[in-house]
Amino acid sequence: MSDAATLADERPRRRDAQATRGRILAAAKDRFGRLGYEGASLREIAAEAGADVALISRYFGGKEGLFTEALKASIQPDRVQAWDRATFARDVASMMADVHREEDRHQHFQFLLRAATSPTTAPLLNVAVQERFLAPIRDWLGGEDAQARARVLAAVFIGFLVERLIRGEPLRGRERDVFIERAAAAFQAVMSEG
Amino acid sequence: MSDAATLADERPRRRDAQATRGRILAAAKDRFGRLGYEGASLREIAAEAGADVALISRYFGGKEGLFTEALKASIQPDRVQAWDRATFARDVASMMADVHREEDRHQHFQFLLRAATSPTTAPLLNVAVQERFLAPIRDWLGGEDAQARARVLAAVFIGFLVERLIRGEPLRGRERDVFIERAAAAFQAVMSEG
DNA sequence: AGTGGATGTCAATGACTGTTGACTTATGAA
DNA sequence: TTCATAAGTCAACAGTCATTGACATCCACT
Numbered sequence: 001m002s003d004a005a006t007l008a009d010e011r012p013r014r015r016d017a018q019a020t021r022g023r024i025l026a027a028a029k030d031r032f033g034r035l036g037y038e039g040a041s042l043r044e045i046a047a048e049a050g051a052d053v054a055l056i057s058r059y060f061g062g063k064e065g066l067f068t069e070a071l072k073a074s075i076q077p078d079r080v081q082a083w084d085r086a087t088f089a090r091d092v093a094s095m096m097a098d099v100h101r102e103e104d105r106h107q108h109f110q111f112l113l114r115a116a117t118s119p120t121t122a123p124l125l126n127v128a129v130q131e132r133f134l135a136p137i138r139d140w141l142g143g144e145d146a147q148a149r150a151r152v153l154a155a156v157f158i159g160f161l162v163e164r165l166i167r168g169e170p171l172r173g174r175e176r177d178v179f180i181e182r183a184a185a186a187f188q189a190v191m192s193e194g
Numbered sequence: 195m196s197d198a199a200t201l202a203d204e205r206p207r208r209r210d211a212q213a214t215r216g217r218i219l220a221a222a223k224d225r226f227g228r229l230g231y232e233g234a235s236l237r238e239i240a241a242e243a244g245a246d247v248a249l250i251s252r253y254f255g256g257k258e259g260l261f262t263e264a265l266k267a268s269i270q271p272d273r274v275q276a277w278d279r280a281t282f283a284r285d286v287a288s289m290m291a292d293v294h295r296e297e298d299r300h301q302h303f304q305f306l307l308r309a310a311t312s313p314t315t316a317p318l319l320n321v322a323v324q325e326r327f328l329a330p331i332r333d334w335l336g337g338e339d340a341q342a343r344a345r346v347l348a349a350v351f352i353g354f355l356v357e358r359l360i361r362g363e364p365l366r367g368r369e370r371d372v373f374i375e376r377a378a379a380a381f382q383a384v385m386s387e388g
Numbered sequence: 389a390g391t392g393g394a395t396g397t398c399a400a401t402g403a404c405t406g407t408t409g410a411c412t413t414a415t416g417a418a
Numbered sequence: 419t420t421c422a423t424a425a426g427t428c429a430a431c432a433g434t435c436a437t438t439g440a441c442a443t444c445c446a447c448t
Contacts, residue, residue, distance in 0.1 A: 014444095014445095015394080015395050015396070015443090015444060015445070016395090017394075017395060017396095020395085020396085034313060035313055036230065036232065036311075036312060036313065038229075038230060038232035038233045039232045039312070039313065039314070041435065041436085042436065042437090043434085043435080051396085052396060052398085053436080053437090054396080054397075054438080054439095055395085055396070055397095056436090056437095057436075057437055057438075058395095058396095062436075062437075063435095063436065063437095113311060114311060116356070116360055117230075117307060117308060117311040117356070117360070118230060118233075120233070122360055126360065126361065145368070145369075145372045147369075148368075148369045148372035148373055148376070149372065149376060151357065151373070152354075152372075152373060152376040152377060152380070154357065155353045155354045155356070155357035155377075156350055156353050156354075156380055157353065158352075158353045158357060159349045159350045159351065159352045159353015159354065159355075159356065160346075160349045160350075160353065161353075162310070162311070162349070162352050162353065163345065163348065163349035163352060166311070166316055166320065167320065174339070174342075175339075175341075175342045178343065178346070179342060179345070179346060182342070182343060182346040182383070182384050183346060183349075185383040185384065186346070186350055186383050186384050189376070189380050189382070189383040190376050190379065190380050208414095208415095209413090209415065209424080209425050209426070210425085211424075211425060211426095214425085214426085235404080235405065235406085236405080236407090237405080237406090245426080246426060246427055246428080247406085247407090248407085248408080248409095248426080248427075248428080249425085249426070249427095250406090250407095251406075251407055251408075252425095256406075256407075257405095257406065257407095389448100390447100390448085391445105391446105391447090391448085392445105392446100392447090393444105393445095393446095394443105394444085394445080394446095395442105395443080395444070395445090396441105396442080396443070396444085397440105397441080397442070397443085398439105398440090398441075398442090399438105399439100399440095399441100400437105400438090400439095400440105401436105401437085401439105402435105402436100403434105403435080403436090403437105404433100404434085404436105405432100405433075405434070405435085406431100406432100406433090406434105407430105407431080407432095408429105408430090408431075408432105409428105409429100409430095409431100410427105410428090410429095410430105411426105411427075411428075411429095412425105412426085412427070412428090413424105413425080413426075413427085414423105414424090414425075414426085415421105415422105415423090415424080415425090416421105416422100416423095416424100417420105417422095418419100418420080418421085418422100
């Protein structure tokens with residue numbers, strides 16, 4: 001109920017279909033990310049968005065439609081070309097070490113992870129990841145067996161992400177340092193050609 | 195229904211509480227692993243085991259009881275001490291490359307992965323993994339910051355597992371070779387001291 | 389000011405969930 | 419063979435779920 005209060009204003013709101021659509025989508029990402037596809041209910045999502053359940057079916061065609069829409073909105077191709085080869089490994093490592101700091105990034109990854117490991121939604125995610133994530137990384141890596149290396153890179157990335165998301169606590173002090181150092185080393189080992 | 199037929203023999207069976215308990219447990223691991231905690235229903239599990247739904251509540255006390263029982267049975271501490279330092283990285287890498295070959299191992303890992311990423315069950319798994327998995331690996335690794343290094347090792351391990359389980363297809367030919375080589379390199383980078 | 393279409397509300401539906409208690413049947417010891 | 423009891427069956431329960439169609443309300447346009 002306090003969750004709902006954050007997004008749902010009890011005061012009568014100005015009617016705006018696009019705005020409510022947006023609120024529903026935001027609530028969906030949050031709820032799906034936190035509870036998974038089966039665990040999240042449309043009623044909760046609607047409540048958190050301060051909207052009526054019926055609107056979800058109306059706007060998104062149903063639960064699955066809402067999910068795929070949220071998924072599409074969550075997978076925006078990053079500007080891979082801009083990454084710096086020299087600092088990439090360490091940058092990513094330290095970003096992941098502090099996932100919990102940035103609330104929206106945390107939620108974002110959590111949503112994607114749940115989507116990846118839910119059997120109903122995994123196929124949907126796979127093609128998207130392949131096209132908008134793996135392919136750019138492959139090109140960015142270049143060299144021999146770029147495809148396979150990109151895959152391994154993604155695997156390591158996912159691994160650290162899972163580790164971070166499952167343990168709720170953020171990393172601190174020496175443990176954080178070791179984590180970053182080792183994660184960077186792992187990335188480097190995977191990236192390097194030959 | 196064809197799933198049920200594999201385990202459930204339509205012929206009248208000899209009454210044996212322990213045997214049906216076992217069949218239910220096996221079906222639970224399969225179903226929970228495939229569909230997650232929320233996605234799997236007790237009726238499906240019972241059908242696959244060729245038993246009645248009511249027996250689950252009777253024998254395991256309910257859905258959560260069944261799950262934790264299946265979890266306990268799935269996390270048996272491996273004989274970590276016996277691992278060979280020299281070949282460890284490569285052994286694990288090639289084992290994971292061929293996860294799909296061994297059906298029961300595949301199912302086993304899938305179950306654990308779903309348990310890890312389902313919000314209702316993650317806490318249950320975390321303590322078990324910490325005690326029976328991370329602690330032994332920490333001792334096996336030894337040296338400075340063994341705890342943190344063990345954690346990173348586990349993270350990489352999970353990453354490859356997720357990658358393998360999400361993409362259904364087994365690895366073949368050159369792609370498999372590259373995968374093993376890079377995975378081994380990643381493990382090595384994480385394990386090595388200093 | 390009035391009106392038509394967009395926007396939001398409400399209640400009901402049928403399907404499925406986990407759990408419970410009373411019931412029947414098989415089994416192994418007397 | 420008898421019979422107590424373990425093992426398995428069945429039906430019903432109270433809830434929750436997603437989805438739908440009819441209804442009320444608002445708002446921008448004429």
